[in-house]
Amino acid sequence: MRSPAGMLFLAAVLLPFRAAAQGYRVRIDTRWQTVAYRGVSLDSIPVTDTVGTPGGGPVSPDGFAVQCLSGATFCTLFRPGAVQRGRPLTSTIEASLWGFGVRGLSVRAIGRAGVDLGTAGVWPGTGPALQLLEGYAEYASSRLTARAGRQVIPSRLGWTGFDGGALTYRDVRHGIELQGYGGWGLARGVALPVTSPALNPLDDFQPIQRQVIAGASGGWTSSAADARFEYQREVDPHSHKFVSERVAFEGAVRPVGHVRISGGADYDLAAGWWGSADAAVNYVTPKIRGTLWARRYRPHFDLWTIWGAFSPVPYQSLQGSLAYAIVARIEVRGRYERYRYDEAATETPLFSAKRDGWRAELGATATLTPAWTIDAGYQREFGPGASVSGTAATIIYQPSARLRATLLGSSFDRPLEFRFNDVGVRTLGVDGQFASSEQVRFGVTAYYNTEAHHRPDAGAFDWNQWRASARVVFAFGHGADLRGLPPSIQMLPGGRSARTLP
Amino acid sequence: MIPRASLALLIGLLVADPAAAQGPTGFDHARHARVFPSCQACHPGAVNPDSAFWPEPTRCTACHDGSTLQRVAWQPPTAPHPSNLKFVHDLVPLMTRATPRGPEPLGCRDCHVPAGGGRMDVHRALSDRCIECHAPGSTHLAAPDTVCATCHLPLSRAASLRPTDIANFPVPPSHRAPGFVTSGLHGRQAAGTSQPVAPSCATCHARDFCLICHVDAPERAAIQALDPDPRARAIVVHLPRAPSHDDPSFLSRHGAMVRANPQQCVTCHTRESCLTCHAPSQGVGVALHAAGPGRAPGAQPHRLPPPSHRENFVRRHASVAAATPATCAGCHVRGDCLQCHRPNAAANPAGYHPAGFLQSHPAAAYSREARCTDCHNTGGFCQACHATAGLTATKTLGSGYHDVSSTFIAGHGQAARQSLESCTACHAERDCLTCHSALGGRRFSPHGPGFDAERLRRKNAQMCTVCHGAAIPND
Numbered sequence: 007m008r009s010p011a012g013m014l015f016l017a018a019v020l021l022p023f024r025a026a027a028q029g030y031r032v033r034i035d036t037r038w039q040t041v042a043y044r045g046v047s048l049d050s051i052p053v054t055d056t057v058g059t060p061g062g063g064p065v066s067p068d069g070f071a072v073q074c075l076s077g078a079t080f081c082t083l084f085r086p087g088a089v090q091r092g093r094p095l096t097s098t099i100e101a102s103l104w105g106f107g108v109r110g111l112s113v114r115a116i117g118r119a120g121v122d123l124g125t126a127g128v129w130p131g132t133g134p135a136l137q138l139l140e141g142y143a144e145y146a147s148s149r150l151t152a153r154a155g156r157q158v159i160p161s162r163l164g165w166t167g168f169d170g171g172a173l174t175y176r177d178v179r180h181g182i183e184l185q186g187y188g189g190w191g192l193a194r195g196v197a198l199p200v201t202s203p204a205l206n207p208l209d210d211f212q213p214i215q216r217q218v219i220a221g222a223s224g225g226w227t228s229s230a231a232d233a234r235f236e237y238q239r240e241v242d243p244h245s246h247k248f249v250s251e252r253v254a255f256e257g258a259v260r261p262v263g264h265v266r267i268s269g270g271a272d273y274d275l276a277a278g279w280w281g282s283a284d285a286a287v288n289y290v291t292p293k294i295r296g297t298l299w300a301r302r303y304r305p306h307f308d309l310w311t312i313w314g315a316f317s318p319v320p321y322q323s324l325q326g327s328l329a330y331a332i333v334a335r336i337e338v339r340g341r342y343e344r345y346r347y348d349e350a351a352t353e354t355p356l357f358s359a360k361r362d363g364w365r366a367e368l369g370a371t372a373t374l375t376p377a378w379t380i381d382a383g384y385q386r387e388f389g390p391g392a393s394v395s396g397t398a399a400t401i402i403y404q405p406s407a408r409l410r411a412t413l414l415g416s417s418f419d420r421p422l423e424f425r426f427n428d429v430g431v432r433t434l435g436v437d438g439q440f441a442s443s444e445q446v447r448f449g450v451t452a453y454y455n456t457e458a459h460h461r462p463d464a465g466a467f468d469w470n471q472w473r474a475s476a477r478v479v480f481a482f483g484h485g486a487d488l489r490g491l492p493p494s495i496q497m498l499p500g501g502r503s504a505r506t507l508p
Numbered sequence: 509m510i511p512r513a514s515l516a517l518l519i520g521l522l523v524a525d526p527a528a529a530q531g532p533t534g535f536d537h538a539r540h541a542r543v544f545p546s547c548q549a550c551h552p553g554a555v556n557p558d559s560a561f562w563p564e565p566t567r568c569t570a571c572h573d574g575s576t577l578q579r580v581a582w583q584p585p586t587a588p589h590p591s592n593l594k595f596v597h598d599l600v601p602l603m604t605r606a607t608p609r610g611p612e613p614l615g616c617r618d619c620h621v622p623a624g625g626g627r628m629d630v631h632r633a634l635s636d637r638c639i640e641c642h643a644p645g646s647t648h649l650a651a652p653d654t655v656c657a658t659c660h661l662p663l664s665r666a667a668s669l670r671p672t673d674i675a676n677f678p679v680p681p682s683h684r685a686p687g688f689v690t691s692g693l694h695g696r697q698a699a700g701t702s703q704p705v706a707p708s709c710a711t712c713h714a715r716d717f718c719l720i721c722h723v724d725a726p727e728r729a730a731i732q733a734l735d736p737d738p739r740a741r742a743i744v745v746h747l748p749r750a751p752s753h754d755d756p757s758f759l760s761r762h763g764a765m766v767r768a769n770p771q772q773c774v775t776c777h778t779r780e781s782c783l784t785c786h787a788p789s790q791g792v793g794v795a796l797h798a799a800g801p802g803r804a805p806g807a808q809p810h811r812l813p814p815p816s817h818r819e820n821f822v823r824r825h826a827s828v829a830a831a832t833p834a835t836c837a838g839c840h841v842r843g844d845c846l847q848c849h850r851p852n853a854a855a856n857p858a859g860y861h862p863a864g865f866l867q868s869h870p871a872a873a874y875s876r877e878a879r880c881t882d883c884h885n886t887g888g889f890c891q892a893c894h895a896t897a898g899l900t901a902t903k904t905l906g907s908g909y910h911d912v913s914s915t916f917i918a919g920h921g922q923a924a925r926q927s928l929e930s931c932t933a934c935h936a937e938r939d940c941l942t943c944h945s946a947l948g949g950r951r952f953s954p955h956g957p958g959f960d961a962e963r964l965r966r967k968n969a970q971m972c973t974v975c976h977g978a979a980i981p982n983d
Contacts, residue, residue, distance in 0.1 A: 035847075037852060037854035037855060037856070038854050039854045039855070039856075039857060041857065041866070043866060043897060044897075045894075045896070045897025045898040045899055046897070046898045046899065046909075047898050048898060048902060048907055063914070071908075071911060072908070073906065073907060073908025073911065073914070075906055082904065082907040082908055083908070084898075084907075084908070084909065087897060087898045090896055090897065092853075094853035094854040095854055096852055096853055096854040098852065118852075120853055120854070122853075127892075127896065128896055129853055129893070130853065130888060130889045130892040130893050131851060131852065131853030131888075131889065132853045139850070148794075164879070164881065164882055165882050165883075193885050193887075193888070194881050194882075194885055194886075195851070195880075195881050195882060195883050195884045195885040195886075195888075195889065196851075196884075196885035196888050196889070198885075198888065202888070204888050204892075205885055205887035205888040206887055207887065207888075207891045207892040207895045207900075208887070208891050208895065208900055208935075208936040209936070210887070210936040210937055210938070211937055211974075227834075242968075242970075245968070245970050247967065247968035247969065247970055248967040248968050249968070251967065266831050266832065268830075275967075276963070276964065276967040276968070277958070277960065277963070277964065278958070278960035278963040278964075279958045279960075282879075286830065288827065288830060288831030288832075289831075290827070290828055290831045290832060292816070295824075295827050295828065295831070297827050297830070297831070303876050303879075305876070305881075305928060305929045307928075309964070309967060309968040309970075309971050310968075310970070310971070311932075311937065311971075312937050312940075312941075312954075312971055312974050312975065313928055313932060313937075314964070314971070315954055315955060315959065315964065315971060315972075315975075316924065316925065316928055316940070316944075316954040316955075316956070317925060317954070317955055317956030317957055317958055317959045318925055318926075318928040318929075319925045319926060319956070319957060321875070321926070327827060329824065329827070339824070345875065347926045348957070349957065350921065350922040350925040350926060350956065350957070351925075351956050351957045352921030352922045352925060352956065353921070354918070354919035354920070354921050354922050355919065356913075356915035356918045356919040357913050357915050357916050357918065357919025357920065358919065358922065359922045359923040359926060361922070361926070363875065371824075381823065387871060389871075389874070389875055390874060390875065390923070390926055390927065391870065391871070391873075391874025391875065391923070391926075391927055391930060392870035392871040392873075392874050393871045394868045394871040394872075398862060398863075407812065407813070412858075414858055414863055416862065416863055416864055418864065418868060420867060420868045420870065420871060422870060422912075423912065423923075424910040424912050424913075424916060424923065425909060425910055425911055425912055426911055426912060429867055429868075431864045431867045431868065433863045433864045435858065435863060437856070437858055444810075449856065451856050451857060451858050451859075453857070453858065453863050455863075455864060455867075457867055473857050473863075475854065475855070475856050475857055477856065
């Protein structure tokens with residue numbers, strides 16, 4: 007145990023047990039998978055070794071397309087890369103403990119241990135070996151919630167992880183909630199600080215200190231409407247400069263039953279531009295689910311990178327989706343989205359990228375019997391960068407809440423816009439989930455994946471593999487709510503419903 | 509001074525011993541009918557408190573000497589028979605029974621011999637004989653609530669009773685009445701006498717028995733009137749599910765029912781009971797009592813998915829969650845979502861992302877169909893994998909990876925501004941600074957629409973120095 011996160015993880019998870027908490031819930035989720043992929047390998051040959059092709063560019067003697075820069079003596083080419091096999095094994099321990107003698111006081115910790123049983127470093131996410139995803143002490147009353155430790159706050163600005171404190175005040179009667187938080191920030195999308203070497207595989211510029219983060223939010227909720235406001239700033243303590251400073255707001259109204267109108271946006275105070283925004287109208291009944299969704303997306307980059315200075319442009323999209331239960335057991339669905347990027351204001355006479363795209367999907371779900379369900383869908387997509395078109399289907403057999411078996415299959419093609427590497431992918435496999443009790447669940451997935459790369463040169467290759475995973479989850483606990491009942495009664499699957507008078 | 513008639517009534521009822529088997533005693537009195545002319549000959553203590561109640565075993569050897577009759581191993585009991593009776597034989601001389609000839613003193617057979625039985629058809633005290641006087645026209649277990657205490661001690665004071673004795677208490681017919689448990693009938697009976705709790709309840713039950721079910725025990729005066737006694741849990745209760753819970757629509761209606769009348773829930777449910785499912789809803793269950801000492805643990809609901817969650821719901825839950833998040837929040841906390849929505853290196857490959865997503869992910873990533881960075885760090889996830897796959901840029905930009913056009917590098921600006929996050933999955937800053945730096949290279953400006961130089965310099969001039977050094981322009 008060398009890393010501070012690992013020490014904190016152990017302390018947060020194990021020490022409270024020794025403190026004899028009166029109640030606890032523990033969930034241990036252990037998963038394993040085997041996965042492989044094959045990329046490319048850069049190579050070069052002398053210009054003099056290249057071979058011309060009729061109607062095409064130069065190739066290597068063994069048929070690989072080469073790139074020869076003007077005046078260079080060597081040309082470059084990409085050969086199929088070596089097969090990379092990863093077999094990550096992770097175990098996530100989630101513990102909640104309470105009953106320390108102070109009502110409302112609890113401790114929560116989520117830690118993960120991971121190792122790659124295949125070639126180390128092939129599959130991302132297993133390093134560092136021990137990670138504390140969340141670990142905090144919480145005091146909660148009807149009006150106040152105070153947290154201290156590693157925590158994640160989700161908001162329209164993303165998922166903000168930090169080591170610090172958060173204080174929430176709520177007035178349930180009036181639906182008002184106010185929150186403030188601060189601490190040392192974590193990197194986005196991961197429970198590691200931005201200074202972690204694990205986040206810098208390209209040896210790029212990296213901050214030397216963790217950012218200090220502070221934020222505040224306020225929300226109001228009622229039966230008819232919600233509103234929320236967020237402010238967040240991150241400061242580099244080394245330079246005392248902003249890493250980011252953003253505000254966001256969102257709201258929703260429910261004017262009539264089944265209808266919800268929502269929307270929100272964020273504004274980047276540091277860059278001086280609007281970020282992402284959306285507005286949606288949802289209509290949901292047992293028979294119909296419909297959504298009309300307008301969306302704008304612009305990526306956010308921290309100011310410790312230079313990417314924001316490259317002026318990323320947003321895209322606007324309009325999407326509609328509808329699902330309709332034509333009879334009790336059959337539901338059909340459809341979705342269509344059209345999107346277009348803002349003018350990029352680049353002078354690129356030699357190459358022009360696609361600027362707009364669309365995607366559509368049709369599908370249906372049929373519940374043949376309470377145990378058998380079939381779902382199938384077809385999607386088609388066209389747009390910048392890459393797109394996917396194909397079909398997917400599943401057959402689900404679920405005779406009880408404890409057992410579910412799924413046969414899954416899909417076939418799709420994925421063209422790229424900027425490289426000749428269209429891929430045809432076919433999958434066929436099974437997934438099984440079984441709960442042997444309330445405390446133990448098992449899962450296993452295995453499917454065969456065929457991958458055919460299409461290129462006009464020798465760089466095309468086929469790559470097939472079995473991909474499999476297994477999962478076991480243990481959940482157990484003890485607490486005042488479980489105390490006093492005879493064990494035989496606690497173990498009754500239906501609780502009190504199984505008991506009758508003699 | 510106790511009136512003689514009352515005392516007789518009292519003592520007559522005392523022989524009703526619900527804890528004792530009412531069958532014949534171990535000693536075969538009938539076979540010895542001609543040997544023992546009177547009860548007192550063997551049980552002198554029944555009439556004389558100073559004498560032993562049981563005969564000496566040596567008296568048996570007068571006949572059972574091994575030659576005349578085989579020897580017997582009878583020994584008098586060393587401890588009192590477990591019982592909750594108040595009775596002592598000292599009271600017998602004071603007891604009478606009504607006859608056509610007027611009150612007559614009680615004899616042994618009045619309590620120990622069935623009506624019409626022979627003199628030596630001896631049993632332990634027969635409750636039916638007690639009832640003949642103390643509750644005429646009734647039966648033992650159907651006797652009025654008020655008379656139980658005439659003969660019986662409260663359970664908490666019947667120290668000789670063992671849990672097995674208590675577990676074998678006979679069930680009174682009243683307890684089998686429809687609704688006795690679920691409609692509150694037993695509660696009304698418990699509180700229906702002039703006493704804080706009906707003596708009939710206290711005879712067989714103690715407070716601990718009520719604490720098996722009653723969350724609201726501290727608020728129930730009748731329960732609090734009972735003494736605590738853990739032996740009371742020896743009676744295993746089997747509670748039926750409340751009839752209202754069998755209604756198919758109960759799951760969707762129970763919230764309104766609670767709000768309308770929480771008192772109908774507080775008997776069996778703690779606040780924690782609600783939170784089993786409504787974990788995220790702090791306000792739910794506030795009208796119910798919180799679990800704690802002196803209360804029953806309450807019903808243990810099992811969290812079951814509502815009917816809507818079948819039929820491949822996991823695949824289509826997104827629109828429902830977006831439309832009615834408050835409904836989701838009634839049962840789900842963020843941790844539930846994170847089981848799938850938190851990246852895991854060993855996650856099910858056909859879980860959050862569909863099977864084959866590894867090959868198709870460029871499409872979702874380019875247009876950011878979802879916000880990838882909520883779950884995936886660009887450096888630790890995208891770059892790490894792309895580096896292993898040979899997809900990240902090397903020092904020789906222009907190697908031809910983007911080979912759809914030989915002039916891609918000269919015209920990549922639009923693609924970069926449209927999907928800069930995708931670029932950063934493979935490219936480091938130094939790749940771009942080769943050309944886009946004011947300090948060297950081709951000095952191409954990367955700044956485009958919306959770029960606010962002054963604001964960015966004010967917020968973090970360090971970013972500017974990467975390309976401009978110390979000579980940051982004013983605009």
